[in-house]
Amino acid sequence: MIDGTAAHLVVSGITKRFAALTVLDRVDLAIARGELVTLLGPSGCGKTTLLRLVAGLTLPDNGHITIAGRDLTKVPPHRRNVGVVFQSYALFPHLTVAGNVAFGLNVRRRPKSEVAAAVHRALQLVHLEHLAERPIAALSGGQQQRIALARALAVEPDVLLFDEALSALDRNLREEMQIELRRILREIGATAIFVTHDQDEALTMSDRIAVMNHGRIEQCARPREIYTRPASLFTLQFVGLSSRIAGTVAASDNGRIQVETPVGRFEAAGTLAPGDRAIVATRPEYLRVGSDGGGNTATGTIRTIVYQGSRCLVDVEAASGQSLLASLSGDQAADLSTGAPIRLSWPVTETFAFPAPEARP
Amino acid sequence: MSARFAIAIAWTAAILAAAFLLLPLAVIAAASFSPTPVFDLPITGASLRWYGRIGSLDGFWPALGLSLMIACVATVVSLILGTVAAIAIAQGRMPGAEAISTALVAPLMLPGLVLGIALLNYFRALGLTATTTSLLLAHLIITLPYVARTMIAGLARFDFTLIEAARTLGCSWHQAILKVMVPALAPSYLTAALFSFLASFDNYPVSIFLTDARTKTLPIKMLQYIDEAPDPTIAALSTLILLATILLLFVSDRVVGLHRMAGTGE
Numbered sequence: 286m287i288d289g290t291a292a293h294l295v296v297s298g299i300t301k302r303f304a305a306l307t308v309l310d311r312v313d314l315a316i317a318r319g320e321l322v323t324l325l326g327p328s329g330c331g332k333t334t335l336l337r338l339v340a341g342l343t344l345p346d347n348g349h350i351t352i353a354g355r356d357l358t359k360v361p362p363h364r365r366n367v368g369v370v371f372q373s374y375a376l377f378p379h380l381t382v383a384g385n386v387a388f389g390l391n392v393r394r395r396p397k398s399e400v401a402a403a404v405h406r407a408l409q410l411v412h413l414e415h416l417a418e419r420p421i422a423a424l425s426g427g428q429q430q431r432i433a434l435a436r437a438l439a440v441e442p443d444v445l446l447f448d449e450a451l452s453a454l455d456r457n458l459r460e461e462m463q464i465e466l467r468r469i470l471r472e473i474g475a476t477a478i479f480v481t482h483d484q485d486e487a488l489t490m491s492d493r494i495a496v497m498n499h500g501r502i503e504q505c506a507r508p509r510e511i512y513t514r515p516a517s518l519f520t521l522q523f524v525g526l527s528s529r530i531a532g533t534v535a536a537s538d539n540g541r542i543q544v545e546t547p548v549g550r551f552e553a554a555g556t557l558a559p560g561d562r563a564i565v566a567t568r569p570e571y572l573r574v575g576s577d578g579g580g581n582t583a584t585g586t587i588r589t590i591v592y593q594g595s596r597c598l599v600d601v602e603a604a605s606g607q608s609l610l611a612s613l614s615g616d617q618a619a620d621l622s623t624g625a626p627i628r629l630s631w632p633v634t635e636t637f638a639f640p641a642p643e644a645r646p
Numbered sequence: 647m648s649a650r651f652a653i654a655i656a657w658t659a660a661i662l663a664a665a666f667l668l669l670p671l672a673v674i675a676a677a678s679f680s681p682t683p684v685f686d687l688p689i690t691g692a693s694l695r696w697y698g699r700i701g702s703l704d705g706f707w708p709a710l711g712l713s714l715m716i717a718c719v720a721t722v723v724s725l726i727l728g729t730v731a732a733i734a735i736a737q738g739r740m741p742g743a744e745a746i747s748t749a750l751v752a753p754l755m756l757p758g759l760v761l762g763i764a765l766l767n768y769f770r771a772l773g774l775t776a777t778t779t780s781l782l783l784a785h786l787i788i789t790l791p792y793v794a795r796t797m798i799a800g801l802a803r804f805d806f807t808l809i810e811a812a813r814t815l816g817c818s819w820h821q822a823i824l825k826v827m828v829p830a831l832a833p834s835y836l837t838a839a840l841f842s843f844l845a846s847f848d849n850y851p852v853s854i855f856l857t858d859a860r861t862k863t864l865p866i867k868m869l870q871y872i873d874e875a876p877d878p879t880i881a882a883l884s885t886l887i888l889l890a891t892i893l894l895l896f897v898s899d900r901v902v903g904l905h906r907m908a909g910t911g912e
Contacts, residue, residue: 342810362813363821375811379829389815392825440815 293318293476294339294444299348301334301500308334310500311348316444316478321470322505323479323487326497327523332480335497336446339478341365352443363392368437372449374429376421382408382432383417389440407435410469427458434466438473445470445477451486463489484524488512496520513568518639521566526598528609529566531641534559542638547605551581555638562641569598571635572611574621579632583609587625590618601627671888678881696882703879709867712778716863717846720785721793724842725835727786728793736801750794753787758851761787766855777861784852789842796841800834833902840898844891 292315301309309331316322324332337343339350341362349358357365376385386407390400408414411431416424424432430450437445451459451466467490470477481487487494488508495505496519504516515521521529532546534557542555544565551565567581576582585603597618601609611629613621621627681693700706731750735743753761765787769780808830812822828835850865857866871880 340810340814342813361818362810363816363818365814367814369811369814371807371811373805373807375805375807377808377811377826377830379832388812388825392812392816392821436815 295351297349299345301345308500318476319474320492321477323491323494325487325494330497331500332497336480340367340369366443368442368445370433370437370447370450374433378421382419386436386439403439407439411435445475447479526569527566529564531564534561534563548583548603548607552633553636553638564639564641566637567631569610569612571631572629574617576630578630582630584628587623674881675885677878678885680878683877696878699879700883709862709864713864716785717843720789720846721839721842724789724793728797732797732801751791754791762852762855777858780856785846789846792841793838796834796838800831836898
């Protein structure tokens, strides 16, 4: 993770309760200057609350927040110099585009010429300088999104926060904005936190992803690591597709375990003890047709084949109804047909094992 | 064919209804220009002499002053109280918010006479005998429902995230209210103020119970003038009040647009 001394924004031991409900439970997070970290999780996991705590719109029950070495835990939002782009954009309807972008600078009583220059710069960055005198109501959703960003950027905040900022846009526009936003944030070297429940957005945009569940950060790592080396069953399930097979640990040796399941015996990296209930899992990309794809193999019949262009997603029904998902390249999937028997194999190094949850929630 | 016929009937009915509503006002306006003390048709000429007489009506200026003062003070106080109450209701974390919002609007449904008698007894029981003070309090009860109703509706559509956005951009809480909420709600404020002012200014049934021989509001004084000397001076005064109201509506329309005030358009 990140060295605490280099971190620009540090959240340490933050706890937040609403009545009896603990929304955030001793959360730690350190973000380097210029880094974009995504808080990813299902609704109710506490990601938006964490964002609001950083912005100062909510106060924590315990813990500290520092930005650039300054303790901001009790500082009100207007003295934090933190920019927020809200899900609803929250543009001021009584002001023009330029009026919205200038708002933060006017509140700070900056000289007129300086405000005008900053507004022009911010609008240029989002490619909307030609709309400066328009009323807000005349803008499309994508344009409003950019103006909300320009307004937050104009005051040169220490940290930029995005609360589900792209989720109101339609799919094409959203993907375009993801790339656009990434470009802008790189250009100005902004430190940013991005809250989303959309895993694709998180994988596309982030330097690191913090996967959140039940008020805790389950894993905070680079997108590739989150996907290929999930640290918990929750991360595995929440990000990307996977095949998961429940079983019992039969043998454990030197960081390798053997798990006995209804589908067969699988080897995985792990430290569980023999007799423990475990779930072995892998990602669909690692499965190959035949026996030479790796040390773990299973057989079953093909339930469905979903054509995805360059690849095919094949759902295989193994013993006792267990489902295995394989993402196969076009030529590998060419001869397959629904109902046919199939043998699949995958490498031991890409097989994960997690302790099985106590009871199904 | 039958649809066009039905539309034609609807139009006719609408025009007749509008004429029925507006014709008395036209008659008053016509009467105010009558050259003779007794108004009769057909009109034989036009004169402004009755307008000149308004100022010399007995006790006119004090009554006008009192009515304007009460309408203004009641409106300003209701705007503040109504907004604060509406914020509490719109934020919705208060138990019984629905009941409170109904109670705030309830005086609108009460007959003015009932409210007048009730307030008279209530103020007597409290030992409140100062006429101006009791008039002010009574008019506050008359105007507050108009303001509360408009502000509750306005705030229900107000996005409180705007306040948070303003705060992250450097506004303290009260700055955010003044710079963002007040301008965003300007149409609601204007509507509320207009209705409140007019409701207070032309109130008769409540005021009649609370005025005394020396302290009278304009509507009460006007009725007294009609009893004493029914000449077109009162018609002239009525026409002036009508013109002032039209001017007020016209300016409001220019500033925010009547359709925005009525909440029927974006």
